[in-house]
Amino acid sequence: MPTATHRFTVAFAGLEPLPATRLKVASALLLADLLDIRLVPWTGAQVDLLVADGGAPEGVQAIRAAWAARLPVLTFSREASGRQGESELRPDASVRRIAEALKAGLAAGHAGQPGVNLRSLRLIDCLRLDRRDPGARRLLMELGLFRVVVDLVRGQLHMLRRMPLDELLDHVEDPRWQSTVLDEADWQRLYRDDVTTSQAIAPLWWRLAVRPTLALPVLPPARLQLAAWPTLDLANTPPDWLAVLARLRDEDYTLAELVIQTGVAPHTVRRVMSVVQLSGLALIDAQQGPATRARRGNVEARQPRALLRLVRRLGRRLLGRGQA
Structure with missing residues (x-):
């Protein structure tokens, strides 16, 4: 056929x-x-x-x-x-x-649309949470012995076989993943009972992003804000990232503004902003600028300073440079 x-x-x-x-x-x-x-x-x-x-x-x-x-x-x-x-x-x-x-x-x-089955897919492209909508679907993804279901309805990655998570993440950029769109009936009847473990997708993006050779499949928007603090493995999270996140949690910034405010290198700021978007934690408003932010209250303005003090203490502990 x-x-x-x-x-x-x-x-x-x-x-x-x-x-x-x-x-x-x-x-x-x-x-x-x-x-x-x-x-x-x-x-x-x-x-x-x-x-x-x-x-x-x-x-x-x-x-x-x-x-x-x-x-x-x-x-x-x-x-x-x-x-x-x-x-x-x-x-x-x-x-x-x-x-x-x-x-x-x-x-x-x-990838999640019925009838659209491109010949080559990467798992990393199917994990994006920045374009979720009420019509989001579940995808069965297969590569060799790997079998997982990307569940954008719940924001989870379901493993259908027992496998080391790090080994699975090693293959997210492989373009040979085969995908099958699952409707609710197929998911309930054929696959739900085979799930061995489930992982929230959002934290996986931060776990992937610390891999220096991994290329993130997105350019960050011109301006964004962090909607909620992400779930992080602090022992493996660069302290510079925490400084960027602390700023983004309070208000929206452009890449250039964050570089000035935090002193963090542009490529690092760009990577953090990209992961914020990919993990579904971005509040994006391209029309909002410094004039809008200036109207916020003084209470809000004090919040990033407290967060930044926490970030600095965490950074010193992680780097072994001193005690809080």
Whole structure:
């Protein structure tokens, strides 16, 4: 039985001539993977993916609007590392890299939709909690001996076989995971009783993020705030991260503002902001700025200082630099 071709609409904004041309070629090549991609200029309408230049004013405006609408974004940036699996590409990225990034972005955005079974999926793309909605579904994910159910209804990862969690996390970036959408009847009848253990997905993102070689599949929004303090393993959490989280817990910030306020390196701040979003803990408001924040009361303004003192004490203990 022939596999159906899946049709997607991808918008672009602010692209330079070279990446724009290579994007067209990459989209055409993906027809071989049964992905029919229609490229359109960004207008703010609903699309499956936005491809934008993070250094161009038009691209930045489109990215902010897309994040506010919870749309997946693939960004070109001269500051990108060029590492495999990131949703940020250099302007000179090859056609092959662009095609791989397109496929990953579309897979992440549509993995939970019935009838959409892309040939290659990564488990890490299916664990995203930043685009949950009332229609979120359960996915059976299989790779070799690994069998898990990604339950976006409850925000949990159910293991169907006994396996070391760290070993499973070692394979989250493998693109060969096979996915099957489960309806409620199949979940209850075929898989629920086979669950050996369940893990909350949100803490897994923080466990993954401390791995320095892991590329996070998202660029953080222009501005965000932390909705609730995450569940962290303090012994393995860098103290710099705690300083960033303490600021974000009280009010919304941009990356540049956080760098100034905390003195933490930009790449570290970006990573923390990305995990806040991926773990579903982000309050995003692209329209809110310093003028809005300035109207908050003095009681709120005192909260980050207390948190920062706690962070500093924890940091000294973790690093063995002194006693609180």
